[in-house]
Amino acid sequence: MYPTIPITRNPNPSAKPAADAALGFGQIFTDHMFLMDYTDGEGWHDPRIVPYAPICLDPSAMVFHYGQAIFEGLKAYRQPDNQISLFRPRLNFERVNQSNARMVIPPVDPDFCVHALKELLRLEQDWVPSQSGASLYIRPFIIATDPYLGVRPSKSYQFLIILSPSGAYYPQGLNPVNIYVENEFVRAVKGGTGFAKTPGNYAASLIAQANAYAAGYVQVLWLDGVHRKYIEEVGSMNVFFVIDGKIVTPQLNGSILPGITRRTVLELAESLGYETEERSIAIDELWELAQNGRVSEVFGSGTAAVISPVGELRYEHETVIFNNGQIGPISQTFYDIITGIQYGRQTDAYQWIERI
């Protein structure tokens, strides 16, 4: 048992969005947030739930200058019986520690973090939307707070969890997207921070995203940072290919983010009897396989979209279309099973769901 987490109630709670409101993503925040502090010598201390409000940091706080920070992303789902569930939440807080280790941030206790998150959710459960496909997006993050401009790991940190009711990722249905293969900029390199969920990776990716968008594409396919040859990820999702009926994804190599949805897809695929393979896939190899009609489906995987089918890839001056630009049966199956389990429409045969 953990000591009680003190709660300071928000004296001015906000009106909840209407049942049919367009929630969008990450724009609305609930009335409370979780906070705890780290001080050298004392460790993590003073966990508390307080009103959602701006935080006060010294302008010299290290996070602003050298980007020492990590974040996570998961969701709470309303069940048919009105209860609230989380999907494999411990994996997110184990990944916090993998990210922390890379960024020289002291580790947290994953079980305590899950406990603290559940406490916060119990207080905020009316904010979990009931609309079809909507969820309460959960954003845990840690920032370096020492007021110091020298370059070294901070000696103090703050850990926060904020909550944001968010609408369905696919209000118009699960439509495949077109993707631009990025061959100039890279997201991450081996030995760098690609496997850590750290804000700098996103800062570094914005330019390619903006260029792809300007060219009429919604996301980029990232190639490896050394050869610009091997496929890594799609936007901020992991990527899967169905090649001759086998489910293939790039193996975790240090520059790829170890997605929890990626792991879920691989485990589910095995359980459904599909052959799976984690290996390097060169863009040239993919191109040849695709042109020979051997790549039946391509999809991204991540918490936000769950499964995001790819209808078209553009690489240099060439384009390939997958499954006639339609979502394929395997992508649809994974989407239906994973969301079915998350929203409690389907039996949780794998014990992936945790009720708060």
Ligand SMILES: *Cc1c(COP(=O)(O)O)cnc(C)c1O
């Ligand atoms: C978070 C993230 C993913 C997906 O991870 P999930 O745990 O499945 O949400 C993939 N790639 C990047 C770069 C990410 O930041």
